[in-house]
Amino acid sequence: MAKQDRAIRTRRNILLAAAKVFEEHGYQAATISEILTSAGVTKGALYFHFKSKEELALGVLDAQDSQFAVPDRPCKLQELVDVVMLHAHRLQSDPMVRAGVRLAMDQTATGLDRTGPFLRWVELSRELLEKAQAQGELLPHVVPARTSEVFVGSFAGVQSMSQAFSNYQDLMARASELLRHLLPTVAQPYVTASLHLSASRGAEVYQETQRLVEQRPPQHEEAAAVG
Template sequence: MQTRGTLIRAAASVFDEFGYSGASITEIINRARVTRGALYFHFASKEDLANGVIDAQAEQVRVEPRELKLQELVDLTVTVARDLSADVVLRAGIRLAVEQGAFMSVRESPYMTWIDMCRRILEEARESHELLPHIVPADTAELVVGSFSGIQLLAQARSGRDDLRERVSTFWNHVLPGIAVPGVLARLDTSAVLPDESGSEPPTN
């Protein structure tokens, strides 16, 4: 298990730096400091490694349970925004998703992990009567994931992601009035500060 984790992190750092097509197995082996045999014991191919990174990225993200499920959804995006700079597995996962969407033809799952996660939270929000009646959780989940992908790319181009949290806050200020019932809307915190950060100033990245 430890070797597997080491290989995932090494593969993530290579995908993050060179993209899927530019990534070489040799470079991954070098960074992981394992033998080629050890790699192929755990992963059949480069694609298999990419899938390992994609599966691992979502496991990294932990969101505290909240009374309002829509607050959990906001927290999820703020957590990803916070962790992107420090977490190479998360960053590689997003690069694989964006590249695949734009220019590769692999399986479609890099996005699906996030879409499913958002859809489940939105379905819980529906059960808690937080959503306006016309909202379809599956459609809103795709909207959130699609928009977030683009917003973080734009943030990277404009500020090296320094203002990503601010942009996530702007996104929710624009979108929540179209999703949440008024009584819930008034109680949602879109300041992009997480519960475990309260009392301290929000970091800028």
């Protein structure tokens, strides 16, 4: 078990180092040597876990969503709101999330499959919208498969604007405003009126999810760290 624990910690340390380098330099300019220096591990240790720079980048893209999940909500549109606002909050402070977004949005990342995060976001949004539809939360014209792509594309654009204007410091306000504009076009009026859409919502959900993570048995935390 001790050997497994060390492997988990080493892998996590390498991913955090890679995230730092990718965020600072982008995918193309980042080098394995810089990641090795940042992680403080041998080349053999790195290549035991990741065979290439591409695998490292894909690991960062996957790891950004591995530890925090919004609990089930009775109102599925509120759950969708909370997913968005939690991600926005983490983007301001979590280096793994920041690097994952940098990689996903990096159009110069030749040879790197950047579709994974978008596909996961679209799938999660579609599932929540379908559940919301089954509960009567949506307007009759809404097609979840189409609306989910609009949501994801719009949020990606807001993230890019926030990064350019304020290095994500105004992202919570921008995300809140985006939801206030989009949700009335898909939600029943009584549902829209009940939603918590404030810019502080992300911090509130983060505190909730952090408490849940701390309450998990150790083996669950290890599984999350493996991603």
